[in-house]
Amino acid sequence: MRNFTSLSVIIAISFLMFSFESSSKEIKIKNNITESENIFTSKIDVSKVTVDVKSIDEFYKKYPKLKKYQNDVLDLYKKKEYNSIWYDDKRVSEFGSLLYHKVRLINDQGVKATMPYMDLVDDVFNENVSVDLPQIDTELLLSNMYVFYASNVYSGVDAATLKKIGWFLPAKTISYDKILDSLMVDPDRLNKDENLLYGQYYKLKSMLKKYRTIEKNNQWKKIDIDANYKELKPFDSGVAVKQIRERLFIDGDLAQDSKNNIYDEEMMAGILKYKNRYGLKLNYTLTKEHIDQMNEPISNRIKTIMLNMERCRWIPTQLTQASEYVMVNIPSFKLAYVKNGKYELVSDVFVGTRMTETVIFSGNIDRIVFSPYWYVPQSIIKNELKLKMAEDKNYLADHDMEWNGGNVRQKPGPKNSLGLVKFIFPNPNDIYLHDTPAKSLFDFEQRIFSHGCINVKEAKGLALAILKDNPDWSTDKIDQAMSGEKETTCMLKNKIPIYIGYFTAWVNENGEIGFYLDVYDRDPQLDKLLYSDSVVVK
Numbered sequence: 237m238r239n240f241t242s243l244s245v246i247i248a249i250s251f252l253m254f255s256f257e258s259s260s261k262e263i264k265i266k267n268n269i270t271e272s273e274n275i276f277t278s279k280i281d282v283s284k285v286t287v288d289v290k291s292i293d294e295f296y297k298k299y300p301k302l303k304k305y306q307n308d309v310l311d312l313y314k315k316k317e318y319n320s321i322w323y324d325d326k327r328v329s330e331f332g333s334l335l336y337h338k339v340r341l342i343n344d345q346g347v348k349a350t351m352p353y354m355d356l357v358d359d360v361f362n363e364n365v366s367v368d369l370p371q372i373d374t375e376l377l378l379s380n381m382y383v384f385y386a387s388n389v390y391s392g393v394d395a396a397t398l399k400k401i402g403w404f405l406p407a408k409t410i411s412y413d414k415i416l417d418s419l420m421v422d423p424d425r426l427n428k429d430e431n432l433l434y435g436q437y438y439k440l441k442s443m444l445k446k447y448r449t450i451e452k453n454n455q456w457k458k459i460d461i462d463a464n465y466k467e468l469k470p471f472d473s474g475v476a477v478k479q480i481r482e483r484l485f486i487d488g489d490l491a492q493d494s495k496n497n498i499y500d501e502e503m504m505a506g507i508l509k510y511k512n513r514y515g516l517k518l519n520y521t522l523t524k525e526h527i528d529q530m531n532e533p534i535s536n537r538i539k540t541i542m543l544n545m546e547r548c549r550w551i552p553t554q555l556t557q558a559s560e561y562v563m564v565n566i567p568s569f570k571l572a573y574v575k576n577g578k579y580e581l582v583s584d585v586f587v588g589t590r591m592t593e594t595v596i597f598s599g600n601i602d603r604i605v606f607s608p609y610w611y612v613p614q615s616i617i618k619n620e621l622k623l624k625m626a627e628d629k630n631y632l633a634d635h636d637m638e639w640n641g642g643n644v645r646q647k648p649g650p651k652n653s654l655g656l657v658k659f660i661f662p663n664p665n666d667i668y669l670h671d672t673p674a675k676s677l678f679d680f681e682q683r684i685f686s687h688g689c690i691n692v693k694e695a696k697g698l699a700l701a702i703l704k705d706n707p708d709w710s711t712d713k714i715d716q717a718m719s720g721e722k723e724t725t726c727m728l729k730n731k732i733p734i735y736i737g738y739f740t741a742w743v744n745e746n747g748e749i750g751f752y753l754d755v756y757d758r759d760p761q762l763d764k765l766l767y768s769d770s771v772v773v774k
Contacts, residue, residue: 263595272400283530285320285375294375305383308412312379315413320377320479323371328360331377331420338426339385346444346545347769351384376771383629384748386412390432390550393765401761404597409554430553437548439743444541447534455486455532461527468522473498480522483530484510488685513750515568517681537741540751543762544741555735556600562601562659562698564671564690566594567752568742569683571669572694573701573712579745580701586672586683594688594755596738599708600731601669604699605753606717606724607648608658613638613666616687649720656718663736669734671695684755690736702732 272355292313312321332446336357338660342349345559347708348761360374368460369377395407415492419425428438450456457477468476478497484506485493494502504520511518555561560575568696573581588594612621622642624631632638634649645653655671672691677683685691692698698716703709707727717724740759743749 255629261753271495285323285371287318287320287372287375290714291372292376295373298373299353299377299380302380303388305380308383308387309379312383312413312416321382321416322375326674327714328378330375331423334363334423334426335382335385335419339381342385342388344441345386345389346441346447346542348542349384349388353383357381377462382416383412386410386415390415390545390549397691397765398483398550401758401765402596403547403550404595405550406552406555406598422529432553434548434551434553434556436551436739437545437741439747440541440545440548440749441571443741443743443749444545447538447541450486451534451538457482459483459523459527459530465524465527467524468499469502470499470501470520474726476527477503480504480527480530484548489513490768507536508747511664513744514750515570515681515750515752517618517679521716539763539767540759541749543560543759543766544739546766547737547739552735555733558733560702560730560732564669564734564736565742566596566736567740567753567755568750569752571690571698573698575701581697584678585694585697586620586677586680586685586691587688588688589684590756592686592688594686594690594736595664595665595667596736597665598733598735599663601659601702601734602659602728602731603660603668604702604726605658605660606699606714606726607656607720608652608654608670608723609648610646610654610684611640612644613687614643626728648723655691655695657699659692659695659698667736669695669698682753682755702728 250289253467278364292310293308296303313319322328322710339351339354339357349724356369356373357377359367360369360377368374391408391410393401398404398407418429418431425432430438443566455480459476461476465476468480474497477499478495481490481496481503482493484490484503487510488505489509490502492753507520507522508518510516511526516526556563556574562571562573562584564571564587569587570583571581571583571585572579620709621631628634631643636649637644640645646654648656650656652673655673658668658670660668667689669690669692672695674685674691675693677685677691678693696714699714700711703714703726706729717726738753738756738758740752741749
């Protein structure tokens with residue numbers, strides 16, 4: 237009797253320990269999701285699932301709409317030695333349930349896509365469905381669900397398509413197997429992982445949630461102006477002022493809505509904040525164009541955020557892990573020099589015209605040239621200079637230009653089209669950063685003036701920032717080199733990565749979103765590529 241009692245105690249303790257371990261495991265995974273999320277638990281109670289090449293082939297004959305994922309799924313099982321991925325001892329794993337939940341909410345990721353046969357996946361997690369799928373079908377459906385999710389959220393458009401649409405930044409490559417391993421070890425990475433997605437993505441995702449909430453609550457009200465409206469200035473009054481104030485509050489540019497219909501000092505501060513976010517000229521005047529911009533439907537703002545979340549998917553996360561780099565965003569007409577994670581310099585720029593668009597690509601700045609010559613491209617000589625020289629025989633001399641071995645170059649000096657400094661990153665497009673004597677062009681809001689190169693307002697400041705820690709280049713030496721007397725080259729000890737990108741929505745370091753003019757009309761092109769149908773299947 238004593239032995240029986242002891243045995244009973246041991247069994248009871250073992251049962252309690254097992255229950256505790258199972259409970260702890262469940263709690264651990266549940267803690268990895270937000271409070272607003274629910275766990276969907278599979279109703280299936282199964283034995284070990286056997287996967288092999290034949291069963292995978294048979295699956296895709298049965299479910300042909302998933303055929304595009306076959307190679308990726310087969311690779312997953314090769315790496316897993318054909319073991320089950322989604323079942324633990326008796327049922328679909330908690331991680332499988334968590335991933336299913338994420339797929340059901342994939343719209344939160346700015347993705348407009350539906351996986352084929354999703355109704356069957358729903359049945360796996362529906363306690364009220366009495367007819368069960370074969371175990372192997374469930375196993376492989378969940379593997380396809382994973383590849384569907386990872387390809388849409390972590391990868392986006394394929395490299396070949398990116399080249400077709402003129403995006404020449406380094407292509408992002410991902411390993412579904414390695415990503416799966418990392419997510420299963422730490423499911424919280426499904427919520428945020430800057431090793432998988434460029435950090436800007438998560439900032440835009442937060443803004444997507446904000447603007448969808450504004451839309452849902454019908455807070456994006458139209459601002460009413462009459463046909464004779466010209467501009468609004470400080471201390472003007474009227475219904476439109478009250479409506480603009482409300483918009484500034486909804487958008488986050490004002491901390492409160494006083495409902496005052498007078499354009500007062502509080503509203504002036506909000507207008508400056510609004511204009512700064514949108515890359516507009518900082519003054520207090522509101523033109524009809526500004527009101528038209530404010531009246532753009534919020535659905536357009538939401539679509540813009542989604543398009544730029546997609547662009548973030550293309551960015552390899554290691555790009556911004558360099559100790560220093562330069563980034564240019566064409567639509568915002570801004571350049572940033574970042575060192576050790578801090579913005580050392582931000583400058584206005586102007587970029588190529590619609591006929592001579594600045595190319596989206598990356599390179600490495602390897603030298604700075606002070607007081608440079610400008611070697612005029614043959615296309616400019618042919619299309620512009622020859623006509624001007626025919627009209628004025630003194631044109632070259634008047635513009636400090638000279639023939640040089642069959643080519644035309646402009647001498648160093650204040651008239652030089654490159655200004656007093658240029659930054660070289662060798663590339664087949666012959667694009668570089670440079671100063672400009674045409675400083676007045678930075679007063680325009682839409683700055684597309686160049687032949688493709690990037691003209692930097694704070695070019696000298698950029699040179700000083702880059703060479704700040706170089707003892708061979710003091711401020712005095714840089715001043716002398718920029719005197720315009722002779723060309724002087726500084727070879728950089730360490731090359732600096734430069735990325736020229738295209739983002740029409742961007743969240744800055746203060747958590748404020750800016751929407752920028754789609755100067756090259758790239759958003760409609762990407763919109764058509766991603767959302768041409770009401771329901772997109774990827």
